[in-house]
Amino acid sequence: MATIRDVAKLADVSVSTVSLALSNPGRVSQKTLERIREAVQTVGYVVDPLAQSLARGRSRMIGFVVGNVGNPFFGDIRRELENYAIEHDHFVLITDSSGKPERERALVEHLSGLKVAGLALAPSGHGQAYVDFVQNIKMPTVCFDQKVAGIDRDFVGSDNRLAGAMLTEHLLQLGHRRIAFIAGPKHMHTASERLRGFMETMGSAGVEVNPNFIVDGQFTRSAGYEAAMRLLVQPERPTAIIGANNAVALAALQAMQELGFNCPDDISLAMIDDVQWSSVITPRITMVIQDTLKLGGIIARRILHRIMSPEGAADPAQDFVLSPKFVPGNSCKKL
Amino acid sequence: MATIRDVAKLADVSVSTVSLALSNPGRVSQKTLERIREAVQTVGYVVDPLAQSLARGRSRMIGFVVGNVGNPFFGDIRRELENYAIEHDHFVLITDSSGKPERERALVEHLSGLKVAGLALAPSGHGQAYVDFVQNIKMPTVCFDQKVAGIDRDFVGSDNRLAGAMLTEHLLQLGHRRIAFIAGPKHMHTASERLRGFMETMGSAGVEVNPNFIVDGQFTRSAGYEAAMRLLVQPERPTAIIGANNAVALAALQAMQELGFNCPDDISLAMIDDVQWSSVITPRITMVIQDTLKLGGIIARRILHRIMSPEGAADPAQDFVLSPKFVPGNSCKKL
DNA sequence: GTTTGATATCGAACCGGTTCGATTATGACG
DNA sequence: CGTCATAATCGAACCGGTTCGATATCAAAC
Structure with missing residues (x-):
């Protein structure tokens, strides 16, 4: 060389x-x-990028930290970030925390050691210690997906309350009243907001919510499956189920199929967030999706703005919240 | 600091x-x-990892280069590699070439500049220039998934001929004779081997293959969809379709559904490789899957062996080929 | 013909480690 | 107690760049 x-x-x-x-x-x-x-x-x-980074105290790399790089939601965002970064002569380091805050922390520290120029971070933790950790990250950082109270950083995400409200309103319009909701972890902003959207919409429609119809699916397939089973074996079953994310909704679909319920004839189903092969899943599930490409674009632009311009580095933290989109399927029946 | x-x-x-x-x-x-x-x-x-890498001329990072990090197949392998690497105090740099050889090359060069200790590479190219490129990579490298003729490197993958043969045999056993095959790109080893497994099995069973029943799906959803449509509008339709990978098979399922064919009553379907939500897709598709965890484990062990021990570095290239596993679904009907 | 100021170039120190040949300390042995 | 092999430690050079204060160059201004 x-x-x-x-x-x-x-x-x-x-x-x-x-x-x-x-x-x-x-x-x-x-x-x-x-x-x-x-x-x-x-x-x-x-x-030599290594020598350059050592001398400059900063590299031309951007760290991308998410809980699951296999999730198509993060995949779209990653692709947008990568394309934009390459245009500006930067390189994206992809990392996967498996949703574990400790691992996320280790990754961020490692990236910090690598002197990355900036960070795109999908937070996976909560609580004061976690907030302090994110606040103390020294490099330009853009958080996305999960808004964490107390973190004063740029944030890019979707209006999750609206997402929950849209599906609820749709089912109400179709005549459903006994609507169940498979929720996510209470401490996650996306989860609590989606639930809030559901509760508020039910409330303003004057429909009482059966407390047994709110179950915890943890945003995971296994917990979602159990939660769905609990719903389906009740004497008074819901006529419709909303899955707070794709994993719990599809787990619910699986549970229905296994118990011999037909969707949508017996029970309607709707969910938030798409999955890769949704078009070949029967029935096609009615859903609300996020504009991942736009989210990715905003994240990319924001982080490179912070990295490349001195005034960008000094910009106060800002929130970018996009409205999700309703995508009708054939999993919801008119009553 | x-x-x-x-x-x-x-x-x-x-x-x-x-x-x-x-x-x-x-x-x-x-x-x-x-x-x-x-x-x-x-x-x-x-x-300081940067200073250390500069001085040593080698870092404690392992490059992971695949065509699509969102593919669960690569995801499982990645996870295995990451876990094993962390145990040995190494760090995995994930990169995504989007299946483009030029981008793959740029990534490898970038990783080389970062002085990564080793490389896990899922090749995405072919031809002499590509072979030369891979041969000239200076760091310890383990190729996987796609075997490329002429590349003298460790290789870890599955017996794709067998995978094709297993599904073909299964359909023959069920009485099918008019079996169609949606193939992948001819230049890809996995694709050609799977097709070979099909052809050979049909041949030894003495069943003639209608040339119109071999269509090219490029391993992609869109090409697979078109290929399936070509099959389905023929006057003499196949009674069963084998998708050479998950994308073309699911595209075929979608095409069937859109044309009003029932699977498996009208047409049977089988595929190679799993997808994430296969259990909620109706019908559950009969498939042959690769043992991704074992593949990942072998890749991880092999690359760290090469990195960490002097004798490992000198080991001659070796092939590791695993047998795939048959997973019955309910997408294939007995005739 | 100096002075001045801007422009171009250079040398040296530095970023934070590793490595290897040289030097010194240690202790066993005759 | 001197000798010598071995173990422990050190100094300096190096990895490949960046950066900044100092110097050299040159033309315009007085």
Whole structure:
């Protein structure tokens, strides 16, 4: 590998001049600039990112930290971020915390050691210690998906209360009254907001909510399955179920199928967030989806803004909240 | 951040002794080792991975390069690799080439600049130029999933011929004769082997294959959809379809549903590789799956073997080929 | 023909470690 | 107690860049 000294020797200038020419071509005379560029070509010089990061105290990499890189929701966002980052000569380091706050913390520390220029973080924790941790991250950071109270960082996400409300309103319109809700972890903002959207909409419609119809699915397939089973074996069954996310909703569908219930004839189903093969799942589930591409675009632009411009670095934290979209399927029956 | 010099000062030894003590505790006296360890504690010293990599010419990171990190197949492998790597104090850099050889190349070069200790690579290209590229990678590399002729590297994958043969045999047993096959890109080893398994099994059973029943689905959803449509509008339709991967098979299912065919009553369907929510897709599709956990384990062990031991680095390239597993669903009808 | 100011270039220190040959301390042995 | 092998420690060079204060160059201004 050719080093900067090889270039300097060939172009007959000092090492510092080469460095200057490469990072700030304007501050070097036209003649030497050309000589240097020629030398770079002939020796095939490429800057060593490690050495550069060490000297600068910052790399050209952006850390991407999520709970599950396999989730298509995060996949779309990642792709947007990657494309935008490449355009601006940055590189995205993808990491997966498996949803565990300790692992997330270890990842962030590792990325910090790598001197990443910035961080796109989908928070997976809560509580004061967690808030302190995120607050103390030294690099430019954009949080997304999960809004955590007390964290004063840029946030990009969707209106989850609205998402819950949309599905509830839809089912109410179809004549449903006994609507059950498989919720997510109470401490997660997305989960509590979606539930709030459900409760508020039911409330303003003057429909009483059977407390047995609110079950906890933990946003996971297994807990969602159990929660759905609890709903389905009640003497007074719901006529419709809302899954607070895709995992619990599909787990509910599975539970229905196993117990011999037909969806939507026996029970209607609706969910928040898409899954990859939703179009071949029978029935096609009515859902509310997030605009992942737009979310990803905003995250990308925001973080690179913070990284690249001095005024961006000083910008106060800002929230970007997008409205989700209703996508009708055929999993909800008119009563 | 505390540096190694702070530690040296506090422990009253030279910087080189600290470095030695940390990387090779046995070569330092008990007394000084303790003093150094104490100093490390009190100043809170953590080695700077960037500086270390620069000096050593190698980092403690392993590059993971695949065409689609969202694919659960790669996800399982990634997780296994990550867990094993963490146990051995290494860190996995996940990257996504979107299946584009040029992007893959750029990623590998980037990782090479980062001086990664090793590479787990799911090849996405073919042809001489591509082979040369992979051959010229300087770091320890384990290829997986896609076997590319001419690449002399460790390879970990499944017996794809067998996978194709298993599904074909199953359908023959059920009495099917007019079996169609939605194939993948001819240049991909997995695709051609799966097709070969189909052809050979049909051949040995003495069943003639209608050339119109072999269509190209490119392993993608959209091409698979079109290919399936071509099959379904023929006057003489197949009684069963094998999808060479999950994407084309599910696309075929979608096409059937849209045209009003019932699976399995009208047409049977089988596929290679699982998808995330296969259990809620109706019908549950009969499939042959790869043992992703075992594959991931082998990849992880192999690459860390190469990285960590001098004799491992010198090991000749080796192939590890696992047998896939048959998972019956209810998408194939007895004729 | 100086002085002044801007522009171009350079040298040296630094980022934070590793490595290896040289030097010193230790202790076993005759 | 001197000798010598071995163990412990050190200093300096190096990895490949960046950065900043200092110096050299040159033209315009007085």
